[in-house]
Amino acid sequence: MATSVTTQLTSLLAAAALLVAAVACQQRADSPTPAGTLATSTLAALPLEAPAPATNLTSSAKVSLGRTLFWDPVLSGGRDVSCATCHHPATAYADAVDLAIGENGQGLGAARHFRSPNTIPFGQRNSQTVLNAAFNGLTATGAADPTAAPMFWDSRASSLETQSLLPLATLEEMRGHQYAEGDAPDSVVARLRRIPAYEALFKMAFAETMPITATNIGKALACFERTLLATDSPFDQYMRGTTSALTAQQVQGLQDFVQSGCAKCHGGPMLSDYQLHVMGVADNSKNAISDAGANGTYAFRTPSLRNVALTAPYMSSGALPNLQAVLDFYDSGRGGARSANPHVATSRLDPLFPTNVTNKQAIMAFLNSLTATTYDRTVPATVPSGLPVGGNVN
Known part of the structure; x- marks a missing residue:
């Protein structure tokens, strides 16, 4: 009798286990994959705050000054272009053109063009968004060091403080022909010192006898840029545990993004x-x-893919007009990488180059889930120089 009962109990337990397994399988088929699975283990939500260096702690006075400088074309040689010209909130703090048009340009976004006559070349590369640039250097295995954050397409600058000053001295970005490259920082400082409103703003932000310096310009701009965070995308919400934040197609796209090898670099x-x-x-x-x-x-x-759906065209050269073209570029070899640049032999391509991108529509749906909607879009009504806010954007 005891043996019979034990046998029946064992059978019932086995049947229950099978039922539980079947239900679990059905749930996996019907529901989004929860965050933390193998496919998403290299990805993560953004922190809610960006780190600041000990030498440039954030203050409201610095942020306010940095925002004003960001929008004031007085920083440019021709007084016609500001930081915001190529990093405008209307275009997700990028500029919506393939190659940047800085000094001697007019208009905003895709409508921007050179004024005539013109002796300024296009910017050599596509403008990257400054949204979330305060997190540059943050990876799956390493924290973001604000003093060593890689900037620009070639990582030639480290930190927002360093990056923010370089366009002021670059011919095609903000300098123009008004002064030599080496004279740019002192020329900009001299301009600001002649504007009483800037004297007051810098004294509020920096406790120094002569606060208007190139170093402090960089510090103020960096403090402002550290407020340009976009951390509430559906992907972030999903990775924080709200599985309903992504559609079934977006979850599938996330899986395909990882399985196609995209996350080897974009992790x-x-x-x-x-x-x-x-x-x-x-x-x-x-x-x-x-x-x-x-x-x-x-x-x-490797560029960040944060808000990537808002920042076309793509790649360092701005040569790819949309996300479909980007995925086609990586899938062009159909099992073997292929260079699109005659100066680069296919044999030189990085071994991590994806060679078989699957389910592109789902991947694009996933990439759209990286779009955040809540970030600072404030445009000042005026700037202390009295120049047009943002430069010649009309």
């Missing part, structure tokens, strides 16, 4: 490994010479 909270890779991207025909990337190697830093 971590910023969907970038912040490394330099040779991808063989085609040059832009507007450039007079080929863009050889970092140190002439044709390597470029």
Whole structure:
């Protein structure tokens, strides 16, 4: 009798186990994959705050000053272009054109063009968004060091403080022909010192006898840019545990994104490994010479994919007009990588180059889930110089 009962109990337990397994399988088929599975283990939500260096702690006075400087074309040689010209909130803090038009330009976004006559070349590369740039360097395995954050397509600058000053001295970005490259910082400082409102703003932000310096301009701009965070995308919500934040197609796209090898470089909270890779991207025909990337190697830093659906066109050269073209570029070899640049042999392409991108429509749906909607879009009514806010954007 005892043996019979035990046998029956064992059978019932086995049947129950099968039923539970069947239900679990059905749930996996009907519901989004929860965060933390193998496929998403290299990805993560963004932190809610960005780190600041000990030498430039954030204050409301610095942020206010930095915002004002960001929008004031007085920083440019021709007094016609500001930081916001190529990093405008209307275009997700990028500029919606393939190659940047800085000094001697007019208009905003895709309508921007050079004024005539013109002796300024296009910017050599596509403008990256500054949204979430405060997290640059943050990867799946490493924290973001604000003093060593890689900037620009070739990582030639480290930290927002350093990055923010370089456009002021670059011919095609903000300097123009008004002064020599080496004279740019002192020339801008001299301009600001002649504006009483800036004297007051800098004294509020920096407790120094002569607060208007190039270093402090960089610090103020960096403090403002650290407030340009976009951390509430559906993907972030999903990774924080709200599985309903993504559609079934977006979850499938996430899985395909990882399985196609995209996440090997586009991983971590910023969907970038912040490394330099040779991808063989085609040059832009507007450039007079080929863009050889970092140190002439044709390597470029992996861009973040945050808000990527808002920041077309793509790649360092701006040569790919939409996300479909990007996925087609990586899938062009159908099992073997292929360079699109005659200066880069296919044999030189990075081994991490994806060669078989599957289910592109689902991947694009996933990439759309990286779009955040809540970030600062404030445009000041005026700037202390009295110049048009943002430069010649009308």
